[in-house]
Amino acid sequence: MEVLSLKVNGDTRCLAAAPQATLLEVLREELGLTGCKQGCDKGDCGACTVLLDGQPVLACLTLAALVQGREITTIEGLAPAHRRRCAESPCASKQDKLHPVQDAFDEAGALQCGFCQSGMILSATALLQRDDDPKRETIREALSGNLCRCTGYTQIIEAVERASDEHAGREHRPRAWEQPATEPAGEGES
Amino acid sequence: MLRLPPFELLRPSSLEEARSLLVEHGPGARPLAGGTDLLVNLKLGSTEAQTLVSLAAIPELCGIREEAGELVIGAMTPLAQVAASEVVRSRIPVLAQAASVVASPQLRAMGTLGGNLLLDTRCQWINQSHFWRAALGFCLKKDGSKCHVVEKGKRCVAAASNDTAPALLVLGARLVVLGAQERSMPLAELYSSDGAQHLTLAADELLVEVRVPLPEQSARSTQHSAYGKLRRRASIDFPLLGLAANLELDESKTVRAASLAAVALSAQPLSLPKVAAALLGVETSGAQLERAIVAAGALAQRRLKPLDNIPGDAWWRREMVPVLLGRTLRAALSDTGPVNGDPQ
Amino acid sequence: MAARDQHGPQAPWRGEFRVLTKPQRKVDGAAKATGEALFTDDLALPGMLYARTLRSPHAHARIRSIDTQAARALDGVHGVITGADLPQSYGVIPWTQDETALATDRVRFVGDEVAAVAAVDERTAEAACALIEVDFEVLPARLTPEEALANPEPAIHHNERRPGNISKHVKLEFGDVDGAAAQAAQVVEGDFSFHGTTHAAIEPHCALARPDADGRLTLWSATQITHYLHRALALVLGLAPEKIRVIQPCLGGAFGGKSDPFSLEFCAAKLALITGRPVKLLWTREEVFYAHRGRHPMQMHYRTSSDGEGHLTGVDARLLIDGGAYSSFGLVTTYYSGQLLTGPYDFPSYRFDATRVFTNKPPCGPKRGHGSVQPRFAFEVQLDELAERLQLDPIELRRRNLLGENTTTVNGQRITSNGFARCLDEVERASGWRERRGRLPRGHGLGVAGSMYISGTNYPVYPNDMPQGGVQLKLDRSGLVTLFTGANDIGQGSSTVLAGIVAEELGVEPEAVRVVAADTDLCPVDLGAYSSRVTFMVGNAAIDGARKLRRQVLAALAQEWEVAEEEILLAGGRAGLFNGDRDLPMREAFVLAETRFETLGATGSYNTPTLGGDYRGGTIGASPAYSFTAHVVEVRVDCETGVIRCEKVWIAHDCGRALNPVLVAGQMEGSAYMGIAEALFEHHTINSRGLHAGPSLLDYPLATSVDTPELAALIVESIDPEGPYGAKEAGEGPLHPSLPALANAVHDALGLRLRELPFTPGRVLRALRSQAEAGS
Incomplete structure (x- = not known):
């Protein structure tokens, strides 16, 4: 066992861990940050995605001892950091509880079971950090290491677009089901 | 959840220290780069190590620089950085393309170029849990004596699955390796044909950097390269077949030099000089090109025989050899790589 | 048990929906977005x-x-x-x-x-x-059903009633199938196989x-x-x-x-x-x-008969179902493999003969679209073949066989609302079908398929006459309404739907409803999240319970204000009169109600009406309402590699009424994604050593965001007479047509008829080679 000093969501946390402890184990089992999920054991699903110095990585294949001194952001860190930023900057008018990407995911219905979402939201947040108006193709590519089994990705992509539109002050793009449909054919009416 | 077995973790801050730790700890010690392959294999028990020597804190292993007509890429440079590098993209695009299609965004941020070159060979009978392999009765890559791919096979045929290896092969890359002394060797010499022992490095040798000769840029000669990768999904997956092509054209658009390499076949990434030779002297602006591509494809198909080592349909992979070769060559000539499995 | 609490589609208040039918955030959305939500x-x-x-x-x-x-x-x-x-x-x-x-x-x-x-x-x-x-x-x-049947000993399970490794056998016949085939102008017959997915x-x-x-x-x-x-x-x-x-x-x-x-x-x-x-x-x-408990591998033989105009006259099916090592839901699977095929098309004769066999593999069970996705694949591809024979547009063929509403299927299932014709209209319009189908370049194609699915079944897995769905409601002077339900929110959003219903009925904001779900100590019994039953059954139970409380709140207000209850509006967290004369925060209305009626609480329950055909197994697959779906799938096929790229899926689904369109669209898109991925990528397979070929999320390839087509959800509403405000299911039905529509699109693209799933590039390439040989 070794005493590690990890900077997680802005806080420095000291804890004892074995050399083989992964960041996933430490976050979930030592720090109680259970928003970081375990889905596949070995780097195949992306549910354990966290940000390391702003970049999405897989906590299940990261040794905790090797990320000392780096900025680790988990899903639990997004909203508080957002609120801190809002408080610091007087021009921010909206001080929602949620980080804008989280808010967009919630609004767009991107959260079904929610199990892949913390990783997905972190991948999306990192994308929007480097490209605040990503094309659909770019969004798909940036999220292609995060498996979702519920949504078919559509509402997730819509959520990222919504966050981008919100950021730019644009109108939201209409979704397929919001387009006008044909007139009822008179069948099935009660 | 599947957890890592216990090991000792060492964190040298210099190359010399790393090497001496490897010497000190003997064959049970393994260098650890991005961890995206080694840690998975340790979790599964398909690899063992008593000591991991992390290379993460050695600054000189990371970075891309130009030096005397060569691009020098540190072994610990993340694949994402290689893929995004302006100089790599513009001067040796095949490498940027290959790096850009390895696994997924997260794994490219973690995985390194050196780690990809040293990636363990893969096979459907070895990339499984200890429970699974025990139920099978193990195989000759580890813990067993039988090959389940080739009946009565005595040599492991697990497949090289590293996308960047063929890219660097066609670029004529050399490796700088630190052992008792520093030495330099052509990339091809890194690999052996035994899937269970596929690297020629000694246990205490470290891959330090990759040196790629930068093509001359002149009006009289242009260089065109591309990487083609077949996989089931357009992300995450290892290659079912990977092909790299590098062509040098003279001012009349005639192929003056050609090199080709393939991966996901046998234990080694394979250079294909004889196939490449079929392209020499071909005028790429004319009808000759398509004939040459067909001829090269037929040659390649005779030479490359995918086995039932990695998951997937070996027949299909074999049929794909000429198709992927043709597409990769065309992408190279039109500078439109990488080629993926998307319908054309 | 007789039907009770048939709430029907009409809301008791005047005016528009205020919560339902609008996109509402999920009750647990913020908790999931922040990582606060706790999983086991x-x-x-x-x-x-x-x-x-x-x-x-x-x-x-x-x-x-x-x-x-x-x-x-x-x-x-x-x-x-x-x-x-x-x-x-x-x-x-x-x-x-x-x-x-x-x-x-x-x-x-x-x-x-x-x-x-x-x-x-x-x-x-x-x-x-x-x-x-x-x-x-x-x-x-025994690793295949054929092997298990051929080698009854040593039996995988000893069962004197069903020897020979047979898990379940069902044979049902309705009408004269053989006679229909003998007299048919067209008979299409063929073998299909489904591979197994998880x-x-x-x-x-x-x-x-x-x-x-x-x-x-x-x-x-x-x-x-x-x-x-x-x-x-x-x-x-x-x-x-x-x-x-x-x-x-x-x-x-x-x-x-x-x-x-x-x-x-x-x-x-x-x-x-x-x-x-x-x-x-x-x-x-x-x-x-x-x-596991995933989708059963099935070998399917279908024979479909029609007259010269494409009106179906008979369907004859034989199914061999690979059950794996245990029964699980296999008895139901075996019935469902036949019972759920009898819509959205009308045919006068039908027979199915289904046998589920034990094998030494992980047990199969219910996967989204339980038992019916595989037969639907076979049948809808066969319908495409029939249309081809008759030189009919495949959508037109389907239109000629519409079952319609308020009718009964050949196997005795009661059909109430039915929006399938509009589903066909929608996908035809949105996909540009008339202009594009058959006119795209070689390798590009459009395909259509339809389906029907249950909104719950009137068959609880253990027979009893107690309610199938129940809720309890508590409200008090705090202004909070708490809904207790045994229904399992598994991500589909059932708690959100139920909260929406309660908010609508009681006029509170959705945030003023707390849902306590799936805790056997605290919640009344619900049978669980399966068979797409929760919105329909528990939704009706929630209406039942909420209306009891609503009546108390209205009575208290009417007494206080000395007005008729009909004049009172409960909406948006406030109580008032329609004419605007009174206005009170709902909390104060609840105080009045609690004062008059003392501690406030209500229960609500739902049970299906008596349904199903009058024969053994006739209740299996009987549902109080059926959902209907049509898909058009667009593909691009690479003739050199055999790779199929699914470009887009238009999903039109009749969900009765979309109580929360975001959730409905999410279910439709998620279903279509899963169906397409099953057809193109996934294969739960056991190798010749009896080992799972790749028990990992690397080797069992779930489609990633870059493999998934554009999905267009087109919501069709038929307003079911018994569903909660007319709602039906949306979680499983929309998966079914994905696989056959994809196969039919490949046929449009290349003239290739794929009958064996999954459509791996190797399989497609082999078929292309055979096609070329046959053509030359």
Whole structure:
């Protein structure tokens, strides 16, 4: 066992861990940050995605001892950091509880079971950090290491677009089901 | 959840220290780069190590620089950085393309170029849990004596699955390796044909950097390269077949030099000089090109025989050899790589 | 039980919906977005032990003996159990209880559970498992249904009523099928096969058991059937049900894969009882593949007859179903494989002959679109062949055979609302079908298919006359309304739908409704999240309960204001009069109600009306309402590689009324995604050694964001007369047409008829080569 000093969501946390402890184990089992999920054991699903110095990585294949001194952001860190930023900057008018990407995911219905979402939201947040108006193709590519089994990705992509539109002050793009449909054919009416 | 077995973790801050730790700890010690392959294999028990020597804190292993007509890429440079590098993209695009299609965004941020070159060979009978392999009765890559791919096979045929290896092969890359002394060797010499022992490095040798000769840029000669990768999904997956092509054209658009390499076949990434030779002297602006591509494809198909080592349909992979070769060559000539499995 | 509480589509208030039919955020959306939501593996209790399972390395073997001495002696080990500790057999269907938590004398597939260990940590438990010595007598393994039928001994299960490794056989005939075929102008006949797929929810199964200080047992589990699990635990543990509390925390996806009671739940509970400490058992991803209960592989033979104009006259089906090692829901699967095909098309004669066979593989069960996705694939491809023969537009062929509304199917199922014709209109319009189909360049194609699915079934898995769905409601002077329901929110958003219904009925903001769900101590019984039953059944129960409270609130206000109840509007968290004369925060209205009626609470329940055909099995597949779906799929096929790229899916789904269109669209898109991925990528396959070919999320390839087509959800509303405000299901139906529509699109693209799933590039390329040879 070794005493590690990890900077997680802005806080420095000291804890004892074995050399083989992964960041996933430490976050979930030592720090109680259970928003970081375990889905596949070995780097195949992306549910354990966290940000390391702003970049999405897989906590299940990261040794905790090797990320000392780096900025680790988990899903639990997004909203508080957002609120801190809002408080610091007087021009921010909206001080929602949620980080804008989280808010967009919630609004767009991107959260079904929610199990892949913390990783997905972190991948999306990192994308929007480097490209605040990503094309659909770019969004798909940036999220292609995060498996979702519920949504078919559509509402997730819509959520990222919504966050981008919100950021730019644009109108939201209409979704397929919001387009006008044909007139009822008179069948099935009660 | 599947957890890592216990090991000792060492964190040298210099190359010399790393090497001496490897010497000190003997064959049970393994260098650890991005961890995206080694840690998975340790979790599964398909690899063992008593000591991991992390290379993460050695600054000189990371970075891309130009030096005397060569691009020098540190072994610990993340694949994402290689893929995004302006100089790599513009001067040796095949490498940027290959790096850009390895696994997924997260794994490219973690995985390194050196780690990809040293990636363990893969096979459907070895990339499984200890429970699974025990139920099978193990195989000759580890813990067993039988090959389940080739009946009565005595040599492991697990497949090289590293996308960047063929890219660097066609670029004529050399490796700088630190052992008792520093030495330099052509990339091809890194690999052996035994899937269970596929690297020629000694246990205490470290891959330090990759040196790629930068093509001359002149009006009289242009260089065109591309990487083609077949996989089931357009992300995450290892290659079912990977092909790299590098062509040098003279001012009349005639192929003056050609090199080709393939991966996901046998234990080694394979250079294909004889196939490449079929392209020499071909005028790429004319009808000759398509004939040459067909001829090269037929040659390649005779030479490359995918086995039932990695998951997937070996027949299909074999049929794909000429198709992927043709597409990769065309992408190279039109500078439109990488080629993926998307319908054309 | 007779029909009761038929609420119908009409709301009792004047004017528009204020909460329902609008996009509403999920009640647990923010908690999930912030990582605050707790899933089973996120729970940790003081003194908790960790358990692991020892599994069979043999596909079929007799257990001669088990020696656990060395495991028990290992430092840190607190409990070791084997089949002898949990000998009571169970199974989700009462008539086929052929599972035990741990093998008692036989193992039947590689991965079958043999022993479990609780220790201070997972590593120790794992090490202890390795010390358990099992003496196996290896038996021949049957890896295909044909092999199992040909070799009845040694039987996988001994069953005198059904020897020969037959798990279930159903043969039903309606009308004169052979006569129809004999007189038909067209008969299309052919073989189809479905390969087997699994749910692969991203959350692995996990259970946590705690022996409570008061002598009771609490089990948290990633289950979609809290109630059935509760019953099974009582049975297997030999405890009175009131001594057991089952709680489903947030659930990370299920799709039918968490609708059986599983070994880990019994093992965690038993180990907790033995050790006196909380025990958590989390399966690895590999173990989830062994738990399986995925979609059954099926070999299907169909013969479809029609007249010269394409009116169907008969359908004749023969199905061989590979069940794997245990029954699970197999009895129902076998019925569903035939019973759910009899719409959205009308045909006067039908026969199906389905046989489910035991094999030495992980057991199959219910996966999204239980039992009916495979037959639907075969039938809808065959309809495309029929259209081709008759030179009819495939949509036109389908229109000629519409079942229509308020009718009965050939097998006696009652059809009420039916928006299928509009589903066809929608996908035809949105996809540009008329302009584009048959006119795209070679390699590009459009295909259509339709389907119908149940909104719950009137068949609870154990027969009883109690309600199938129930809620309890509490409201008080705080202004908060609490809804207690046994319904399992598995990510589909059932709690959000129920909260929306309560908010609409009581006029409160959705945020003023708290849902307490899937806790057997606190919530009234609901049968669980399966068969797409929750919105329909529990939605009706919620209306029932909420209206009782609404009447009390209205009565109190009417008395206070001296007006008629009809003049009062409850909306947006305020009570007032329609004419605007009065206005009160709802909290104060609740105070008036609580003052007049004392402590406020209500129950609501739902039971289906009497449904189903009058024959053995006639109630299986009988639903109070059916949903309808049509898909158009657009593909691009690479003739050189055989790779199929699905470009877009237009999904038109008749969900009755979309109570929350965001959730409905999400279910439609998720369904279509899953269907397309099953057709192109996924294959749950056992290799020739009896080993799962790739029990990982790398080798079992779930489509990523870059593999998934554009999905266009087109919501069609038919306003069902019995659904809550007219709503029907949306979670399973929209999967069905994906696979045949894709196959039909490939035919449009290349003239290739694919009848064998999955459509791997190799398979497509071989077909292309054969086509070229045949053509030359």
